[in-house]
Amino acid sequence: MTELEALQPAEAVEMYLTDKDTEYTEATLDSHRRRIKWFRRWFDTETEYDYLRELSGLDLHQFRVWRQGDLAPVTLKTQMDTVRVFLYWCRNIDAVSQDLPEKCESPRVSGDQNQRSDMLPVDRVEHIIDYLSRFHHASVQHVLWVLLWRTGIRVGAARAIDIEDYYPDEQYVQINHRPDEDTPLKNQYRGERPVSLRPDTCEVLDDYIRHNRHEVRDEYDRRPLFTSRQGRRAISNLREIMYRWSRPCRVGRDCPHGRDPDTCDANKSTNVASQCPSSKACHAMRRSSITHHLRQDVPVPVLSDRMNVSADVLDDHYDQRTEREKMEVRREYLDWD
Structure with a gap:
């Protein structure tokens, strides 16, 4: 069995886009870059992996579930198709297992699962x-x-x-x-x-x-x-x-x-x-910890530095507070007396 390369997503994406530069038009490259961006963001925020070689078919299913709450079915299909093409390329350079690209299926939208809400109370x-x-x-x-x-x-x-x-x-x-x-x-x-x-x-x-x-x-x-x-x-x-x-x-x-x-x-x-349906992965603990700190009125810049996550990503993927909870935190900073 071929030993897989230790390749991180950011490096792999740049190599992929460079390789496809003469094959695709600039507009197609931009589309691929934009779609794969979400795969990279999921990898960085929803997994604890370091390298693409650690991905499994279950992970690709979880990525699909993670995205389907935000997209229309046809858009989600296009995005998954692009990720599959990228994974085929990764397979050719021994960055992922040989059977991984086939496991990146275009979705049949069903259920209401969303990995981003996965937390520990x-x-x-x-x-x-x-x-x-x-x-x-x-x-x-x-x-x-x-x-x-x-x-x-x-x-x-x-x-x-x-x-x-x-x-x-x-x-x-x-x-x-x-x-x-x-x-x-x-x-x-x-x-x-x-x-x-x-x-x-x-x-x-x-x-x-x-x-x-x-x-x-x-x-x-x-x-x-x-x-x-x-x-x-x-x-x-x-x-x-x-x-x-x-x-x-x-x-x-x-x-x-x-x-x-x-x-x-x-x-x-x-x-x-x-x-076990009630067991939780490490990223659920991280999301819960970040949200708990936010509910304790810890400022976003402090959390961003402490937990090594940008403010934008923190807001989009980790902050599970309700709009009412956010309002109450803002109220504490407003002096109306």
Whole structure:
């Protein structure tokens, strides 16, 4: 089997447009650029992937669902057709799996699913973190949930953190882009930044480092924050932790789907936790965290810098507040007394 190239969407799109420059008219190129732009935006905001090679048929289905709420069926078909052409080109340069383009189907519009509304309610997050604090205090799963919820960082950024990037006295972590050492950031060097931590978050981190972290180094002789006995935890393992602990039955609650946990297919092993209808992916946690901070009146520029997302993308894809909630926040800033 051919080893797939580590190619990010932005680079692939530019290569594709350059390659098609002599084949397509300028108007056609502009149309392709505009349509694929939405695929890039979805990749950047709705997934935790770094490279195109990580995409699956399920991901392409989720992209289609993500777009269908905004477009007429004929427009959506045109957009999916263009993305398929782009993926065929990516296949030819070994950037995606051989069968991926065929899985990019033009849609039959049905249902009302929309990935952008995929969130974890605040009370569920707080219950999960409280459960982990009581029964799995300072474990890997406890630290991951606390860190992602309170900072809103991407799971790839969390995985990239080394012990040396954590400053307990100053109460912050430094996020660094190290692509040559298997810890790239979504936005590359533009994603590098210090992220402040709450005192109680530092307490959990300190307990984890002191008692539960495996004192190992990765293949680059770095000391990861999130470790297994073998080294730095894989991104897939961290994603599984989010799926696993977002299942209601895992944290002491009844199954909202009427299933018996002892016989439920989504409870047979950790790698099938995502099959639970109530389980949530990492991007749902990120969206929930951002929206929660907005509801707490944190200014958009502060969130934009802290969570490494532009104000426009934040407003379009992460802000799940109602118009009434936005009005009440604005009211707080208006002095009518």
